[in-house]
Amino acid sequence: MKRTLFEKIWDAHVVVEEPGRPAVLYIDLHLVHEVTSPQAFAGLAARGLPVRRPERTVATMDHSIPTLPKGLAVVDDAARIQLRTLAQNCAKHGITLHDADSEHRGIVHVIGPELGHTQPGMTIVCGDSHTSTHGAFGALAFGIGTSEVEHVLASQCLLQKKPKTLEVRFEGALRPGASAKDLVLAMIAELGVGGATGHVIEYTGPAIRALDMEGRMTVCNMSIEAGARAGMIAPDDVTFAYLRGRAHAPAGEAWDAAVARWRELHTDDGARSDRTVVIDASAIEPMITFGTNPGMGIPITAVVPSPDDATDPAQRAALAKALRYMGLSPGEPLLGRPIDVVFIGSCTNARLGDMRAAANVMRGRKVAPGVRVLVVPGSQDVKRAAEAEGLDRVFRDAGAEWREPGCSMCIAMNGDAIEPGQYAVSTSNRNFEGRQGRGGRTFLASPITAAAAAVTGRVTDVRTLAGGAR
Amino acid sequence: MTFTRLSSTAVVLSADDVDTDQIIPARFLKGTSKTGLGAHLFADWRAQAGFPLLAPEAAGAQILVTGTNFGCGSSREHAPWALVDFGFRAIIARSFADIFKENATKNGLLPIALPEAACARVEQAVRANPKLTLAIDLATQRVALPDGGAFEFAIDPFAKHCLANGLDELGYILAFADRITAHEQRRS
Numbered sequence: 001m002k003r004t005l006f007e008k009i010w011d012a013h014v015v016v017e018e019p020g021r022p023a024v025l026y027i028d029l030h031l032v033h034e035v036t037s038p039q040a041f042a043g044l045a046a047r048g049l050p051v052r053r054p055e056r057t058v059a060t061m062d063h064s065i066p067t068l069p070k071g072l073a074v075v076d077d078a079a080r081i082q083l084r085t086l087a088q089n090c091a092k093h094g095i096t097l098h099d100a101d102s103e104h105r106g107i108v109h110v111i112g113p114e115l116g117h118t119q120p121g122m123t124i125v126c127g128d129s130h131t132s133t134h135g136a137f138g139a140l141a142f143g144i145g146t147s148e149v150e151h152v153l154a155s156q157c158l159l160q161k162k163p164k165t166l167e168v169r170f171e172g173a174l175r176p177g178a179s180a181k182d183l184v185l186a187m188i189a190e191l192g193v194g195g196a197t198g199h200v201i202e203y204t205g206p207a208i209r210a211l212d213m214e215g216r217m218t219v220c221n222m223s224i225e226a227g228a229r230a231g232m233i234a235p236d237d238v239t240f241a242y243l244r245g246r247a248h249a250p251a252g253e254a255w256d257a258a259v260a261r262w263r264e265l266h267t268d269d270g271a272r273s274d275r276t277v278v279i280d281a282s283a284i285e286p287m288i289t290f291g292t293n294p295g296m297g298i299p300i301t302a303v304v305p306s307p308d309d310a311t312d313p314a315q316r317a318a319l320a321k322a323l324r325y326m327g328l329s330p331g332e333p334l335l336g337r338p339i340d341v342v343f344i345g346s347c348t349n350a351r352l353g354d355m356r357a358a359a360n361v362m363r364g365r366k367v368a369p370g371v372r373v374l375v376v377p378g379s380q381d382v383k384r385a386a387e388a389e390g391l392d393r394v395f396r397d398a399g400a401e402w403r404e405p406g407c408s409m410c411i412a413m414n415g416d417a418i419e420p421g422q423y424a425v426s427t428s429n430r431n432f433e434g435r436q437g438r439g440g441r442t443f444l445a446s447p448i449t450a451a452a453a454a455v456t457g458r459v460t461d462v463r464t465l466a467g468g469a470r
Numbered sequence: 471m472t473f474t475r476l477s478s479t480a481v482v483l484s485a486d487d488v489d490t491d492q493i494i495p496a497r498f499l500k501g502t503s504k505t506g507l508g509a510h511l512f513a514d515w516r517a518q519a520g521f522p523l524l525a526p527e528a529a530g531a532q533i534l535v536t537g538t539n540f541g542c543g544s545s546r547e548h549a550p551w552a553l554v555d556f557g558f559r560a561i562i563a564r565s566f567a568d569i570f571k572e573n574a575t576k577n578g579l580l581p582i583a584l585p586e587a588a589c590a591r592v593e594q595a596v597r598a599n600p601k602l603t604l605a606i607d608l609a610t611q612r613v614a615l616p617d618g619g620a621f622e623f624a625i626d627p628f629a630k631h632c633l634a635n636g637l638d639e640l641g642y643i644l645a646f647a648d649r650i651t652a653h654e655q656r657r658s
Contacts, residue, residue: 038503151640155644156650158643293489318485
């Protein structure tokens with residue numbers, strides 16, 4: 001029986017499947033944060049239920065937590081209570097929590113892989129739509145609601161209808177200036193924000209194989225922005241090299257046995273996905289979004305599209321509404337447009353490689369006058385590693401703020417926000433209205449495109465920056 | 471919360487890809503309970519003149535009619551909590567985002583996906599007469615207009631069963647405790 005990567009993992013985790021009912025699917029790893037868990041723990045308490053497998057549950061504080069140095073005030077009482085509630089719930093149930101004092105605290109989708117919790121073949125869930133990130137390791141990982149968080153806490157299982165599969169194959173090689181972020185933004189622009197609804201994406205092809213694990217995480221992270229709950233990449237030697245020696249990865253003989261098992265995790269020759277899309281990676285330019293959802297993306301050299309060119313009336317209306325919100329006109333270029341804020345961070349682009357890429361552009365340069373630049377590493381481990389290389393100095397010397405880890409300005413819950421009407425070039429994942437602060441306007445882009453905007457104060461094609469990366 | 475039948479007026483929110491950041495902006499996610507979120511439903515769109523949900527004729531409407539891919543983006547269950555707290559019991563849309571649809575049914579909020587032509591017809595009828603009552607029957611999976619027009623909708627049989635009987639999904643899972651234990655022993 002020829003099976004896809006998805007089917008292999010799915011089949012290995014089905015506990016029960018009654019006719020006409022969704023499968024009871026076993027969950028290997030449950031990641032928890034402060035925003036989507038309090039009501040789930042309250043539900044457990046109301047039923048008097050324990051957490052079934054606390055050792056398969058890992059919690060962190062990332063959404064509401066300040067990114068200013070430790071000890072500085074949490075943004076408001078509600079956030080303080082939420083953070084305290086998570087600490088109390090974790091203590092009560094014996095769940096490992098990376099709180100403000102943990103040297104490994106960070107964004108849930110950064111620390112899971114970094115600590116070796118995330119492994120090939122696992123089922124991984126979290127009350128967070130960007131859980132798709134972990135699929136980069138050949139895991140089946142997806143976001144769930146709070147009711148489902150309660151189900152997993154209590155039973156280590158979820159009720160799931162089997163999704164369809166979509167293979168997205170990236171042929172060719174990325175060209176200089178184009179990164180994993182550009183690749184996934186180009187895909188979402190092609191599929192649309194609902195284009196992969198009901199599907200799990202498997203990313204394949206030479207351009208995917210050529211990515212390091214951080215790039216693969218960036219791609220899988222944004223699967224949800226095309227509507228797919230999960231995105232996955234078959235594990236290979238790049239995956240194993242990343243995992244080897246990580247705190248929670250298998251070691252010794254168990255490591256060899258695990259790798260042997262993991263090598264089976266690929267789509268068999270002859271197994272077919274329900275749909276296939278092929279994209280030429282060599283044609284992808286640095287991308288930027290112009291609108292109010294991640295599907296509204298264009299090559300950075302292109303002009304803002306005109307609603308009049310849309311054939312579907314609903315699409316025309318959506319484009320017109322987005323351009324009104326963004327204060328943009330059809331046909332105008334984004335290149336050269338002045339910006340107010342640059343945010344380098346988030347579960348999409350806050351890993352060491354992202355920090356290095358941005359620092360290479362900003363090294364020896366200064367942040368443009370009047371521009372606020374926030375660099376927020378994804379975890380304490382990323383922060384320490386970046387500082388060991390002197391990247392913090394590069395950012396600070398340029399005039400950027402170097403912060404403590406957290407979700408920060410991606411979701412603007414912790415006090416880090418852009419002002420109404422401001423424009424931000426952001427390495428995060430969502431440009432929805434008000435996402436980065438009420439009335440704020442977001443251009444999504446890669447770390448090097450964001451860094452180029454930081455030093456010029458304008459939307460800039462990094463390939464044309466005098467001197468390029470340093 | 472069970473769902474069997476609903477007769478109510480409806481309100482049209484004419485937009486595609488309505489994301490959960492619009493339904494309930496992140497700054498309202500700092501609570502630790504599920505209640506009281508209706509006050510912040512579409513918090514940033516409310517300020518805009520003519521926002522349809524606040525129109526006098528929309529008062530009391532328990533049905534929202536909208537475009538494609540409703541509820542995309544974040545997995546926050548605060549979105550259906552806010553919609554239900556505001557008073558909605560059903561959403562008729564061209565399509566729904568996956569996580570939102572799951573979250574909605576778990577909160578007694580019925581997501582009804584209808585084809586474009588049917589949605590357009592419902593919208594037109596509601597616009598022509600905001601006092602018009604739509605009748606939704608889960609058992610027969612039908613949305614009926616007062617003029618006799620009716621549309622069948624598809625729904626996953628298990629989701630239908632849960633909504634109709636208020637079935638507790640966690641209870642269903644926990645009934646398989648022995649099988650879960652056996653799975654854990656097999657895999658470890």
